Amino acid sequence: MHEAVPSRRSRGLISWVRRGGLSTLVFFLPVLLSFGLFSWWPILRSLPLSVQRTNFLTTDWVGLDNFTRVLADPLLLTATLNTLWFALLALVFGFPVPVILAVFIAELRRTRGLASALVYLPVIFPPVVAVLLWKAFFDPSPTGVLNTILGWAGLGPLSWLNDGDLAMISIVLQATWASFGTATIIYLATLMGVQTELYDAAETDGAIALRRFWHVTLPQMRGVLLVMMLLQLIGTFQVFTEPYIMTNGGPEDRTVTILMLIYRYAFVSGDYGRATALSLLLAIALSGLSWIYLWATKRWSTS
């Protein structure tokens, strides 16, 4: 019995190597190291940090105190509502744009390559440069770029980021502009894979373009659409760069987002316990959202 165990084990190891286990491990190692070191380990480290108070010299366990202080922050509700508002606006305005563009570009024959390149162009801008560029466009004076354009049509001038009601919409405008290129390219690739015989069949049946899109194109894009929507939702709940650079939360906290609160806790107040507590709450909320989303769309996406 005692001798049988190691021999069985070594036999298991040999067959594991024979079945390609070693090469699997070698290929898996870079992923393991890079994500482990830069993602998973920090995530694990943040768990204790959220129930501690530390100044990086001495550390005290404070139980749920950090969570209590996060929930007591009057700005938390403001930031949550602002973030939801941003996510909703981005979904309503930002999500359909690349789908429509991709369908149009797919119809092109000779200029499809050029059109894809042009659509992708905004993505080439480094994010901070693009945000600063738009910040200048949003100049509230009558001589600002967007106000000049509005002036040609006899409209405006608008205060853009300086107007509490308009600030978040302006930010969504910029964010949509900056990100629609990538989504369009992905949808375009999906459309190229749409089975053309279905179009032929639809045409034989005399279906008009809009119905063709609705009954043939959309169902075939469904899987990709669902994934893209989930990724967008997760992305928009983490919006930071755009409002941070353009408004830093103003005017009157109308564009403060959850991530901006986390940033302020950590880097302005030096309160890492509170920052990780809110990060964890957001992570839990996003995981929950993803789970519900996948559960709700499971049937539809596999049909």
Place this chain on the structure above:
Amino acid sequence: MKSTRTQLLAPAVLAVAALTLVTGCSESNSGSSGPVSITVAGMPNNQQPELLNNFNRNISDFTKANPEVKVVGDEAVFDVRTFQALLAGGKLPTVFYVPFTEMQGLIARKQIADITSAIGADSMVSRINPSVMKVVKDSSDHVYGVPIQAYSMGLLYNRDLFKKAGLDPDKPPTTWDEVRADAKVIQSATGVQGFGSMTKDNTGGWVLTTMSYANGGTIESADGKNATVDNDATRKVLEFYRSLRWEDNTFGSNFLIGYNDAMKAFAGGKIGMFVQGADAYTTLVSNMGMKPDDFGLAPLPQAAQGLGALGGGTVAIINPRASAAEVKAAIKWLEFVNLRKYGSEPEAVADAKAKVADKQPLGAPALPLFDQATTDRYLGWVKDYINVPRQNYAGYFATAQTLALVPEPPTKAQETYGALDAVVQAVLTRRDADIDALLKDAQRKVQAIIAAS
């Protein structure tokens, strides 16, 4: 489907990873009685060769006089986003420089060394102006740093625009009513916005606080236990903002302006007057190309019951992990390199020569660190090297000795300023903003900030 789900959840989890915060590993220094090694911030970079030479000469002079101490220069400068990482990773230099505004938070979080017992009675430090020293002390008078440069908030104005508008640049406004009137004149004569203010990144609250002081009100009680935002002085400042913005239209149109935005606009001649630290000279002239003669600085106008002006400046602090021997060596060094020039003519001249050779301003507006006699003696030693038109700030220097330096709100100043930013933005972006309601709301928020500390 199962694999699809895990594939989908993976990015979700990884996205969350971007939010979580990394902490570095820490190392601790053990105290030793033998030779001491300290790292010191403030080392100039290669762009300033003369200052770098002077810095290196200081190190070798210091090491000759103190052979048991080894000094290593470090170019690290303060940035609120990297300070915690420097500390957590054990990379914070033994001697480091931070702005006045950070001191209170650092003391509260116990992230700097208590150096009370390490400062000798005969030290230059004990002769520093007591109202400046207040910034580096806690409520029980423990000392956590050495101020090496100080200034007060003042009214900055563009002398060139004053001339163009037919105003006398040597007679800046001395009351807020005059500020309002001059802003109108500048605006109508030049088309440039007459007055301006920073409004975001906590600077809006910072300026509102100093203007409240000038009008006789505070933001927190002296013990830092109660919010006092809802007061008549702050109401007066907001009314002042409202009049310039909505009645006179001399306040411009953008009210999401941070420190750098305002500085660039002022250096470029796009703002007539604004409230800012008097130390802005160096940044405006050396880095942003403003002509020295265009830079105007007046003392912050005070109402009859005005309390004074908020102060600012630079403090030398010591790494909280430093051993007792390192603290002692560090204090010796920071006195040697920062304060010696006020007591030794050759040092004053050598320092001045290096600054001028590297085109750094010498004699820029500042508050005297010591008594007036010490300051005058120093200025006498370096008078041949002064490259700043100091006669333009005669008014500021004249009040520097008498105008009280009022400290920042004692509890969570930065968060408090953040809450006040929203009030300032409201008054400037909404014509119908209800100042009474805004102050009531801010009072409640600041009280909540104090309660959470």
